[in-house]
Amino acid sequence: MDGLATLPLWIAVFALSGSIHEFAHAWSAKQLGDDTAERQGRITLNPIAHVDPLGLVVLIASSIAGFGFGWMKPVPVNPYLLGNPKRDMMLISAAGPVSNILQALIFLVIAILLKVPLNWEPGLPIFFSIAILLNLALAAFNLIPLPPLDGFAVAVGLLPTKLSLNYENFVGKYGPLMLVAIFIFAPIRNLVMAPIMFVVEGVVFGLARFLTGHG
DSSP states (O other): OOOGGGHHHHHHHHHHHHHHHHHHHHHHHHHTTOOHHHHTTOSSOOGGGTBOHHHHHHHHHHHHHTSOOOOBOOOOOOGGGSSSHHHHHHHHHHHHHHHHHHHHHHHHHHHHHTTOOOSSOTTHHHHHHHHHHHHHHHHHHHTSSSTTSHHHHHHHHHSOHHHHHHHHHHHHHHHHHHHHHHHHOHHHHHHHHHHHHHHHHHHHHHHHHHHHTOO
């Protein structure tokens, strides 16, 4: 966080980006045969349908404390309504981080085309900087292959059946402790996040340069 003065902007961008993230899950589930989220009114971009009040309170409190952590309402998915549960759960889970990657890309392309510098100066520079950074971070964090994060279902979907079962058993035992360690210990968090963030940033900035011709 860049001071308490920017906290409302961080929260607003989080609510918008998080809502698009959850919408992507819900919409993908509908396309693959599961209408559970649709029946609960989750195929919408309205933040009211997606914001978890407790997650928002934790986000505000943790941001004031010096680190930002919060969450949205998880989108319900019924794997029994999916044609290919393993594959489809992977696609539904991947839709969230992919939506954040696309958001970061769109904001970056607009910033390049408008020649907005990405820094912490008031106005458009700080807005675009926050929007890009937050979406990159959301994509990278959610791709960590531990439950309940999206990266877990993505990893399970990509692994061969036997390996995926072994992996599920392993993280079932040690996953919660590993996730707690990532939250608590900055060196571990950096070690886990750095390679994922490197790939996500590379994709976004590479595509932005290609689309805008700014090599």
